[in-house]
Amino acid sequence: MRTLVIDTALGACTAALCEDGRVLGVRSMIMARGHSERLAGFVRDAMDEAGAAFQTIDRIGVTTGPGSFTGLRVGLAFALGLGQALERPVVGMSTLQALAWSASGGPDGPVAAVIDARRGEVYLQTFLDGEPSKAAAAATIEAASSELQESGVSWRWVGNGAPLLAPEAASPMIEPTPLALAALTERLDPSVHGPRPLYLRAPDATPPTRLPGQARAL
Numbered sequence: 001m002r003t004l005v006i007d008t009a010l011g012a013c014t015a016a017l018c019e020d021g022r023v024l025g026v027r028s029m030i031m032a033r034g035h036s037e038r039l040a041g042f043v044r045d046a047m048d049e050a051g052a053a054f055q056t057i058d059r060i061g062v063t064t065g066p067g068s069f070t071g072l073r074v075g076l077a078f079a080l081g082l083g084q085a086l087e088r089p090v091v092g093m094s095t096l097q098a099l100a101w102s103a104s105g106g107p108d109g110p111v112a113a114v115i116d117a118r119r120g121e122v123y124l125q126t127f128l129d130g131e132p133s134k135a136a137a138a139a140t141i142e143a144a145s146s147e148l149q150e151s152g153v154s155w156r157w158v159g160n161g162a163p164l165l166a167p168e169a170a171s172p173m174i175e176p177t178p179l180a181l182a183a184l185t186e187r188l189d190p191s192v193h194g195p196r197p198l199y200l201r202a203p204d205a206t207p208p209t210r211l212p213g214q215a216r217a218l
Contacts, residue, residue, distance in 0.1 A: 001058045004043070004082075005181035008035045008075035009067030009095040010115065011160075012175045015042040017050045017057070018182035025050030026178050035074040043078070057088055061185025063176065064092040065198035066115060066123040066136065072197050080195055089190035094198060096125040096136050098176035099158040101184055106130075110153050114144070114161035114169075122161040123200050124148075138200040141165065 002024075007014040013035045016026035026049070027042035047054060062079035065072050076092075083090035096113040103111050107130030115123040117138055124144045125136040139147070145165040148155060155169075162169035 001186050002056055003059050003061055003182045003185045004057045005061040005178055005185055006075050006079050007063045007176050007181060008071040009063040009065055010175055013038050015046045016178035017046050017052055018178055023178050035071050039074060039078050054086060059089050059185055061091045061093055061181055062195055063095045063098055064196060065095055066200045067095050076195050076197060090195045091185045091188050091190045092193050092195035093184045093188060098180055098184060100127040101130055101180035102173050102177040103156050103158050110155055112148055112155040112157050114159040114165055116161040122164060136200060
């Protein structure tokens with residue numbers, strides 16, 4: 001299966017065309033902002049590197065979060081638009097599961113995926129052989145550390161939040177790899193895993209409580 005994968009959820013903007021466990025073309029750059037300006041060009045360049053036409057894509061995969069609110073919206077909107085234009089299914093995959101599948105040596109065994117959520121919290125999910133063993137959640141660093149340390153499990157750690165829970169847990173795998181994204185895109189059922197954002201915490205911005213010029217409530 002030939003898959004186009006897109007990841008804008010964390011600290012990178014990535015687009016890659018993959019097939020049969022190989023990366024045919026990829027563009028990826030660490031960036032805190034600017035995904036909307038760069039993503040379309042990254043997809044075009046990845047396709048050009050592969051020497052492939054867009055009509056040869058069988059399925060599109062995109063990370064759904066948790067992660068950057070703005071980055072997620074950019075990736076999801078682009079994947080949905082391209083999927084509709086090409087009439088191809090679009091698979092949404094959890095950023096945490098994509099990280100677990102990116103673990104060195106593969107997703108086998110127990111893996112803890114941890115993303116730094118700031119404000120003294122992490123996004124956490126544990127996996128066994130690549131499948132979730134608990135639901136993804138936002139938790140304080142103290143609560144997450146206690147939970148994992150007291151489990152007695154010898155975890156393999158992924159994600160930039162891992163060192164917050166255990167000093168020895170630093171992992172070079174802090175962004176999903178294109179091949180892990182492609183493997184999940186092929187594995188997950190698009191009718192079940194749609195491209196819907198996964199928010200584990202309410203956004204910092206809130207809608208106004210009154211219209212401009214409207215008097216404050218007494």
